[in-house]
Amino acid sequence: MTVPKGDVFLAGVGGQGTLLASEVLCDAFLLSGFDVKKSEVHGMAQRGGSVTTHLRFGPKVFSPLIEPGKADLLIAFEKMEALRFAHYLRTGGAMVVNAQEILPPSVATGQERYPRDVAERLRAVTDRLHMVDALAAALSMREVRTVNIVLVGAASHFLPLPEAAYEEALSARLQEKFVAVNVQAFRAGRALLQPLTVKRH
Amino acid sequence: MSVLVKKEGIRLLSGNEAIARGAFEAGVKVASAYPGTPSTEILENFVRYEGVYAEWAPNEKVAVEVAIGASMGGVRALAAMKHVGVNVAADPIFTASYTGVRGGLVIVTADDPELHSSQNEQDNRHYAVAAKIPMLEPSDSFEAKEFTRLAFELSEKYDTPVFLRTTTRISHAKGVVRLGEPSGPAFPPGFTPDPAKWVMLPVNAKRRHVVVEERTKALREFAETWDGNRIEWGDRSLGIVTSGVSYQYVKEAFPDASVLKIGLAWPLPERLFREFAAGVSRVVVVEELDPHLETHVKALGIPAQGKELIPIVGELDPRIVRQAITGEAIPVRAPEPVPPRPPNLCPGCPHRGLFFALKKLKVTVTGDIGCSTLAALPPLGAMDSCICMGASIGNAHGMEKALGKDGAGKVVAVIGDSTFLHSGVTGLMNVVYNRGGSTTILLDNDITAMTGAQQNPATGKTLHGEPTRRTDLPALCRALGVEHVYTVDPHDMKRTEEVLRREVARPEPSVIITKAPCALLPDHRRKIRPVYEVIADLCTGCKACSRLGCPAIEWVPFTPEEAVDAGKKATQKGMARISPLLCDGCNQCPPLCKFQAILEIKS
Ligand SMILES: Cc1ncc(C[n+]2csc(CCOP(=O)(O)OP(=O)(O)O)c2C)c(N)n1
Ligand code: SF4
Ligand code: SF4
Numbered sequence: 001m002t003v004p005k006g007d008v009f010l011a012g013v014g015g016q017g018t019l020l021a022s023e024v025l026c027d028a029f030l031l032s033g034f035d036v037k038k039s040e041v042h043g044m045a046q047r048g049g050s051v052t053t054h055l056r057f058g059p060k061v062f063s064p065l066i067e068p069g070k071a072d073l074l075i076a077f078e079k080m081e082a083l084r085f086a087h088y089l090r091t092g093g094a095m096v097v098n099a100q101e102i103l104p105p106s107v108a109t110g111q112e113r114y115p116r117d118v119a120e121r122l123r124a125v126t127d128r129l130h131m132v133d134a135l136a137a138a139l140s141m142r143e144v145r146t147v148n149i150v151l152v153g154a155a156s157h158f159l160p161l162p163e164a165a166y167e168e169a170l171s172a173r174l175q176e177k178f179v180a181v182n183v184q185a186f187r188a189g190r191a192l193l194q195p196l197t198v199k200r201h
Numbered sequence: 202m203s204v205l206v207k208k209e210g211i212r213l214l215s216g217n218e219a220i221a222r223g224a225f226e227a228g229v230k231v232a233s234a235y236p237g238t239p240s241t242e243i244l245e246n247f248v249r250y251e252g253v254y255a256e257w258a259p260n261e262k263v264a265v266e267v268a269i270g271a272s273m274g275g276v277r278a279l280a281a282m283k284h285v286g287v288n289v290a291a292d293p294i295f296t297a298s299y300t301g302v303r304g305g306l307v308i309v310t311a312d313d314p315e316l317h318s319s320q321n322e323q324d325n326r327h328y329a330v331a332a333k334i335p336m337l338e339p340s341d342s343f344e345a346k347e348f349t350r351l352a353f354e355l356s357e358k359y360d361t362p363v364f365l366r367t368t369t370r371i372s373h374a375k376g377v378v379r380l381g382e383p384s385g386p387a388f389p390p391g392f393t394p395d396p397a398k399w400v401m402l403p404v405n406a407k408r409r410h411v412v413v414e415e416r417t418k419a420l421r422e423f424a425e426t427w428d429g430n431r432i433e434w435g436d437r438s439l440g441i442v443t444s445g446v447s448y449q450y451v452k453e454a455f456p457d458a459s460v461l462k463i464g465l466a467w468p469l470p471e472r473l474f475r476e477f478a479a480g481v482s483r484v485v486v487v488e489e490l491d492p493h494l495e496t497h498v499k500a501l502g503i504p505a506q507g508k509e510l511i512p513i514v515g516e517l518d519p520r521i522v523r524q525a526i527t528g529e530a531i532p533v534r535a536p537e538p539v540p541p542r543p544p545n546l547c548p549g550c551p552h553r554g555l556f557f558a559l560k561k562l563k564v565t566v567t568g569d570i571g572c573s574t575l576a577a578l579p580p581l582g583a584m585d586s587c588i589c590m591g592a593s594i595g596n597a598h599g600m601e602k603a604l605g606k607d608g609a610g611k612v613v614a615v616i617g618d619s620t621f622l623h624s625g626v627t628g629l630m631n632v633v634y635n636r637g638g639s640t641t642i643l644l645d646n647d648i649t650a651m652t653g654a655q656q657n658p659a660t661g662k663t664l665h666g667e668p669t670r671r672t673d674l675p676a677l678c679r680a681l682g683v684e685h686v687y688t689v690d691p692h693d694m695k696r697t698e699e700v701l702r703r704e705v706a707r708p709e710p711s712v713i714i715t716k717a718p719c720a721l722l723p724d725h726r727r728k729i730r731p732v733y734e735v736i737a738d739l740c741t742g743c744k745a746c747s748r749l750g751c752p753a754i755e756w757v758p759f760t761p762e763e764a765v766d767a768g769k770k771a772t773q774k775g776m777a778r779i780s781p782l783l784c785d786g787c788n789q790c791p792p793l794c795k796f797q798a799i800l801e802i803k804s
Contacts (some may be wrong), residue, residue: 001757005605010260013542014544026375027213030211030213030377033270034301035377036213036375036376036377037341037374037375037376038374038375039370039374041239041317041318041369041373042239042241042373044317044654046543047545047547047575048542048544048752049542049543049544049545050542056580060377062449062450062452062453062519063369063449063450063451063453063519064374064376064446065370065518065519065522066343066451067518067519068520068533068534069520069531069533069534071529080539080540080542083537083539084536084537084539085536086534086536086537087533087535087536087537093578101754102758103752104541104542104543105542105543105545105579105580105750105752106540106541106579107540107755107756108697108747108754108755108756109579109580109744109747109748109756110744110747110756110774110775111579112540113758114540115539115540117252121537125239125534141790142781157321157682160632170260182500194455198475
């Protein structure tokens with residue numbers, strides 16, 4: 001049997017917890033016997049700027065970076081960030097996009113408008129677009145900080161890993177008191193997309 | 202980590218984590234560093250290893266000097282820094298090359314191609330050549346750990362400091378690492394006096410220079426035979442010479458090509474280059490930034506292609522490498538045009554209040570490196586220069602001297618607490634000594650924030666978070682001879698502006714310390730803080746608060762119909778709103794509203 005391989009691109013805004021989400025994904029892949037590499041940039045960008053993570057898995061991974069046009073899955077923590085990095089997605093790739101809007105400085109100060117046609121433009125990139133309201137799901141658990149793990153849950157439909165791998169990764173990575181709410185967030189995220197409605201190619 | 206993973210000794214580590222682990226396995230005893238992206242996490246990781254003494258030094262020069270001292274004392278020692286940190290530490294490094302070591306001495310330089318978080322894109326492989334110090338260059342986390350261990354052994358074997366060079370995509374990329382058992386040097390700690398080796402008087406240094414040249418010859422032999430420099434024969438029509446992360450891009454883009462992978466960036470293996478070139482019909486050198494390998498390959502008379510194909514600016518990726526070598530353009534979708542999202546000062550950042558007040562004075566602001574550099578971006582746009590750490594104070598003084606009388610009261614230097622202690626103190630000393638009159642603003646947010654919250658000598662805590670004596674900043678400024686030293690709360694912008702106007706006008710040197718914690722500090726976050734809201738009925742859309750640039754203040758645009766529906770004049774273009782999720786309760790914006798529309802949410 002050949003071990004599947006794939007490229008997962010995560011995009012978000014500094015402070016949204018993309019780092020933890022990508023750590024959990026990496027651990028889950030490693031636990032399931034994959035080679036994994038991931039690359040992200042710390043420092044300056046984390047002050048509210050665009051942040052990205054390149055995560056690659058397979059039997060043997062060389063490059064820590066994904067090439068534009070090659071990502072199989074794009075997980076966007078913010079709507080407009082999905083658009084900013086949409087060119088990383090391969091033809092026919094899937095997108096899981098958090099519907100949340102975070103205004104960049106030029107929009108927040110009224111110089112520019114937040115694009116209103118994000119969903120349409122994303123649909124022009126792929127018909128496998130899945131918009132989810134991860135913020136609402138997190139707020140319903142009274143823990144906004146779990147937005148990231150809700151998204152991991154939703155994205156898990158597109159990854160070749162058993163649910164147990166994520167839950168084990170969460171309990172290994174987090175302080176004990178945060179494990180339960182994050183496992184709950186993962187499951188809530190997974191429930192946001194029904195397996196049958198998930199478009200496969 | 203899971204039981205399953207633990208059993209096999211396999212871990213997923215970043216390059217920085219792997220370096221710390223490798224140093225621990227090599228029995229490192231002393232580690233010193235000054236933070237700097239992408240190197241910072243190396244020292245932070247030592248906290249988890251027992252038996253390693255790790256500290257934040259005030260700057261990179263001190264860090265290297267500490268490591269040299271530890272090596273003299275007979276233990277293995279490490280200093281880590283970002284690429285530009287080596288500029289600061291270059292002085293001791295160049296002479297440590299002559300003295301050599303006792304305990305293994307490793308200097309990590311973390312370069313930043315693409316300037317993800319830096320002020321330049323220098324290629325520190327040049328330092329290895331210039332200082333005649335061997336340099337190992339890992340290509341992933343696995344090698345980062347193995348090469349770190351090896352670096353200590355080489356250091357002792359060849360009596361030399363050893364550079365370990367990473368780039369951002371090594372330091373901040375995670376990959377699989379196999380853990381090993383800790384070991385250490387084969388001798389006990391202790392200092393043996395040996396003036397001919399340690400006292401670099403000209404007479405001794407002259408002899409040591411001869412030793413250095415002999416050592417380089419011996420290391421070149423090592424380079425010829427070490428398996429970290431290796432040929433991976435494949436298709437002979439294309440031979441690629443590469444090192445570091447570029448190796449991974451080459452393997453991805455040209456899985457079948459013949460590859461000469463260089464793990465020791467200095468000194469380089471001449472025979473191996475010749476053997477490789479003889480075995481392939483075309484040689485291409487793939488490396489990020491400067492043509493380091495290429496220059497040395499070409500110096501051997503080997504016909505090769507390099508920078509005429511591979512970009513010299515920025516980082517590479519497999520696509521860039523493939524396209525550069527095959528010449529074929531691989532079509533990809535163009536990036537969608539969307540509003541930019543640059544980094545911004547956090548909601549509640551104390552720096553924002555200072556720069557807002559400063560902007561009103563219409564003075565020239567020589568800036569420095571740190572979170573405050575973000576104040577150069579709109580809407581604040583309140584900084585006129587930023588060169589390197591500590592430069593602000595010398596820059597202000599120089600400009601003042603250049604402008605003469607016209608410059609009086611027109612130039613202000615702004616510098617963070619950590620940066621001031623790193624290399625601003627001597628600049629201020631110079632202002633006083635040479636009868637300057639510029640004003641220095643010292644942003645004391647109680648942390649080294651830009652690099653992710655590290656302690657420094659003014660915070661009163663060590664790397665491990667343990668309490669220690671703290672450098673008293675006002676007392677230090679007074680000791681340098683500054684008579685006028687004032688401390689203000691930058692969230693109180695009215696008072697801050699008053700003091701600024703007074704001190705900028707003063708024809709003598711003065712220092713204003715803005716004292717308020719970084720909004721991300723855990724102690725601050727635990728405090729119960731107010732949350733503000735814009736009372737929609739009162740907001741006239743004047744944008745007075747928007748100009749502050751706080752990410753919590755959002756502009757809600759209106760069409761004329763929407764304006765009327767909202768009970769506003771049809772001409773009102775929009776209104777402000779405060780995101781309750783983001784507001785930090787700093788109270789900077791409420792006084793800016795003439796209509797008293799910004800009020801604390803009561804609940
Ligand atoms: C020589 C050198 N070393 C390290 C860095 C990385 N660096 C940039 S800003 C900074 C610290 C800034 O801290 P501080 O002056 O306290 O300002 P803050 O970010 O807290 O506002 C560091 C370490 C650098 N740019 N140059
Ligand atoms: S990290 Fe601290 S100092 Fe830096 S922008 Fe945020 S609040 Fe300001
Ligand atoms: S009080 Fe005003 S300036 Fe301060 S964080 Fe809240 S919205 Fe921003």
